[in-house]
Amino acid sequence: MKRSLPRKASFLEVKMVFSGIPFLYFFMPIFFLLYYLCPKSGKNSLIVLFSFLFYGWQEGRFLLLMMGIIVIGYSFGIFLEKSQNIFLRKVLITAAVTLYLFILGYFKYSNFFWENLKNIFSLEGKIAAVVLPVGISFYIFQMMSYNIDVYRKNCRAQKNIITVAAYISMFPQLIAGPIVRYKDIEQQLISRKHSINQTYVGMRRFIMGISKKILLANQLGECCSMFSQRGESSVLFYWIYAVAFMLQIYYDFSAYSDMAIGLAKMMGFELMENFNYPYTSKSITEFWRRWHISLGTWFRDYLYIPLGGNRVSFIKWIRNIFVVWFCTGFWHGASWNFIFWGLYFALFLIMEKVLFSKNGKKERKKDMLSHVYVLFFVMISFILFDAQNLKAAADNIVGLVGIGCDLIVGKESLFYLRQYGMVFIFSLLGISSFGKNIVKKGIFLLTGKKQVIELEMAGMIGLLLISSAYLVDGSFNPFLYFRF
Amino acid sequence: MKERKKQGLAVILIFILLFSIPLLFLFTKKEEYSTSERRVLKELPKLSFTTIKKGEFGRDMEEYFLDHFPFREGFRTLKAAVSTGIFGTKTENGLYEKEGYLVKMEYPIHQEMIEYAVNKFENIYESFLKEKGSQCYFAIIPDKNYFLADKYNMLSIDYEEFYRFFQEEISWAEHIDLREVLTLEDYYKTDTHWRQERLEKVAFLLGEKMGADTKAVYKKKKIEMPFYGVYAGQWSLPVEGETMYYLTNSVIEDCKVTSIEGKKNREQKIYHEEKFTGKDPYDLFLSGPQAIQIIENSRATSKKELIVFRDSFASSLIPLFVKDYAKITLLDIRYVQSNILDHYVEFKGQDILFLYSSFILNQAKALR
Structure with a gap:
């Protein structure tokens, strides 16, 4: 009988997330009622108040930390703009970035560093485990980008601390992104329009997000949990797990982005898209243009390009790629498997650039093999991502080719394939625009119209009720990206 | 009806749904025991600085909301119907039904x-x-x-x-x-x-x-x-x-x-x-x-x-x-x-x- 360690997601506590009953039926309606009634001048204050409540609900002890970061970021912004001395500006931005990285390093990486130092130098003793505040990686990166943009004079420093607080703490994107740049929503923070259409589209996006999370991601997560408790070691089960986790992480994270973008739209903000059908990519390079776009562009603009990007010698370019992908991996979690996960992609990106590009500009030919190549190696990457340690990752990867397996197909794996078969089918339909187009064509054939609001409305209410029913019935509602 | 009006109606209907649940929650009697599940339902958690600081209050409130959710049994039935009917799951809450x-x-x-x-x-x-x-x-x-x-x-x-x-x-x-x-x-x-x-x-x-x-x-x-x-x-x-x-x-x-x-x-x-x-x-x-x-x-x-x-x-x-x-x-x-x-x-x-x-x-x- 095979027993793995519990999956990481199972350690997550229940929190007030968008896909939870307290948010959906208490926080959200009350907030929007007050928000739409509130005069324009008070809207940002209301956002800050409710965002603090939202954050405090789950991380009461870290609310002060977030407030402190807001004050620090606001102050650095003001000082950076006031200062005309180039040297002083450099000192200020270095101090700001160092401080942010120190805070992030302390809360996110101190346990990791201490464990590794202990192993390397055979040290003894313990340090008190540092608890990771929810969303710290997101809001620290946002604040860093704000200060850097003020330093680069890409935007003006915000004089009103409430506006800065609204930017950092805005609850839709506070704990799981997208990583919004201040300069992208600077104007919206000061003045934004609200319309019925915007509220409707935002609400539709939010409901699609919550449905993806609850009806697909959570069920795929259950399937992965069954794998970690398996009594059978078969090749089929390793494949079920690998595909299920690959789909789960996509639906989990993209659903959260959908909910964030939808809620922000209801508030009058246009946030950047974070996912664009990444599993339809034909290269790993393309995959990273479509997956967690806000993080990829953040590292591109604030690390890769300052390092010289690709306008440097080949060796330096290789260095730049490795630095960026080391940081990308490490950003995802304080563990070696995340670092290797990042470096794994660095290797593919270099390989694609060197082997498949003509003059470094064109990507690989478009064909079915390209899709298979991307899906397979991305799937392997997520096994590494999900594993408790490198050995567990290696076991789960070699299990795909039968190493360490007792069977090719077993009763248990077949059962779970049947149990989650429809979830897999629905999930696979949704990873490209294919599923969406089928629905659109179906509606057009039935009604002769491209959009039927009545049908959409019925669908939205239906999905909301079904999602609520799933929430009421069970508490299996982890969110993978909380670790970051 | 113009598209804009229809969209407005949809927004209003969904907000009515979102508001009706908390209103029903506030004004309905809270049961202490669930007969169908044979367990004691969660009580209203205590609000204190310590419970908020530790994040316990939020967690307990979530459980309280879930336990006393209006039409809870109806929602559970809906979930089971979707789960078995649409997703074709073979078990529901660890149970399956065969030969009655x-x-x-x-x-x-x-x-x-x-x-x-x-x-x-x-x-x-x-x-x-x-x-x-x-x-x-x-x-x-x-x-x-x-x-x-x-x-x-x-x-x-x-x-x-x-x-x-x-x-x-x-x-x-x-x-x-x-x-x-x-x-x-x-x-x-x-x-x-x-x-x-x-x-x-x-x-x-x-x-x-x-x-x-x-x-x-x-x-x-x-x-x-x-x-x-x-x-x-x-x-x-x-x-x-x-x-x-x-x-x-x-x-x-x-x-x-x-x-x-x-x-x-x-x-x-x-x-x-x-x-x-x-x-x-x-x-x-x-x-x-x-x-x-x-x-x-x-x-x-x-x-x-x-x-x-x-x-x-x-x-x-x-x-x-x-x-x-x-x-x-x-x-x-x-x-x-x-x-x-x-x-x-x-x-x-x-x-x-x-x-x-x-x-x-x-x-x-x-x-x-």
Whole structure:
């Protein structure tokens, strides 16, 4: 009988997330009622108040930390703009970035560093485990980008601390992104329009997000949990797990982005898209243009390009790629498997650039093999991502080719394939625009119209009720990206 | 209607839905107990600086909201309908329905649990039974999954392996295989338990092996209200009620039943019809879960005594044993520490029966 360690997601506590009953039926309606009634001048204050409540609900002890970061970021912004001395500006931005990285390093990486130092130098003793505040990686990166943009004079420093607080703490994107740049929503923070259409589209996006999370991601997560408790070691089960986790992480994270973008739209903000059908990519390079776009562009603009990007010698370019992908991996979690996960992609990106590009500009030919190549190696990457340690990752990867397996197909794996078969089918339909187009064509054939609001409305209410029913019935509602 | 107006209507309707739930939540009476799930529902958590700081308040409030959500049962039914109807899941809350029976898909064998059970029984044997020369018997009651899993490609524990393990590890007892006489029809459709009116064959088999005469004439009494077992609530989808019967005669009715609770003794009866309308209708038999119960039969055909280490399945079977035993002691070590049993029971070479369902053995941490 095979027993793995519990999956990481199972350690997550229940929190007030968008896909939870307290948010959906208490926080959200009350907030929007007050928000739409509130005069324009008070809207940002209301956002800050409710965002603090939202954050405090789950991380009461870290609310002060977030407030402190807001004050620090606001102050650095003001000082950076006031200062005309180039040297002083450099000192200020270095101090700001160092401080942010120190805070992030302390809360996110101190346990990791201490464990590794202990192993390397055979040290003894313990340090008190540092608890990771929810969303710290997101809001620290946002604040860093704000200060850097003020330093680069890409935007003006915000004089009103409430506006800065609204930017950092805005609850839709506070704990799981997208990583919004201040300069992208600077104007919206000061003045934004609200319309019925915007509220409707935002609400539709939010409901699609919550449905993806609850009806697909959570069920795929259950399937992965069954794998970690398996009594059978078969090749089929390793494949079920690998595909299920690959789909789960996509639906989990993209659903959260959908909910964030939808809620922000209801508030009058246009946030950047974070996912664009990444599993339809034909290269790993393309995959990273479509997956967690806000993080990829953040590292591109604030690390890769300052390092010289690709306008440097080949060796330096290789260095730049490795630095960026080391940081990308490490950003995802304080563990070696995340670092290797990042470096794994660095290797593919270099390989694609060197082997498949003509003059470094064109990507690989478009064909079915390209899709298979991307899906397979991305799937392997997520096994590494999900594993408790490198050995567990290696076991789960070699299990795909039968190493360490007792069977090719077993009763248990077949059962779970049947149990989650429809979830897999629905999930696979949704990873490209294919599923969406089928629905659109179906509606057009039935009604002769491209959009039927009545049908959409019925669908939205239906999905909301079904999602609520799933929430009421069970508490299996982890969110993978909380670790970051 | 213009598109904009329709969109506005959609927004209003969804907000009405979002507001109606909290309003209903605020103004409806909060139940303390869920009959369908047979559990106490969460109370309103205490608001304090400490609970907020630790994040406990948020977590407890979420549980409170979930437990008292308006139309909770309706939502659970909707979820089950979507889960089985649209997603085609084979189990719902760990249960599946085949041939009209709701069955818990117990899987896999929890090796550490069954080893724990064996150690517990071994300690009891070594501490109280070995020196007294008691004749020990061991019987496992298979769950409904035993009868249906293979037929419908559902998962189940490896019953052969499970039975073999206990047979090999518990060598000091004579094993009686109840699978020889039990069929699926001997169980309630909506409950874990077996039907008492079909257990005479089980009592006969056990009695035959243990040298006890269990043959008797019983009156079959019907409970007029429908019986909904523990799975009916967990299943969430509508199920039909069942008919519950119990077997009785003048010997059973004359038995004296005493429940020992610490230093207090409480007089009981074999059957309590009024318990049928309580939290668990199966409590009709011997008043449900009890740590120590003594059944004394002054009209017994012998002076023999029996001690039964048991779970709730025994409550309905043991009344069929009273004929030949002057005294039967029932010990449920889920509710009393097994190492202090001699404080309450005098072990003096009585017949000993360990009678456990496969469920309890596979989740044996409940044994104390």
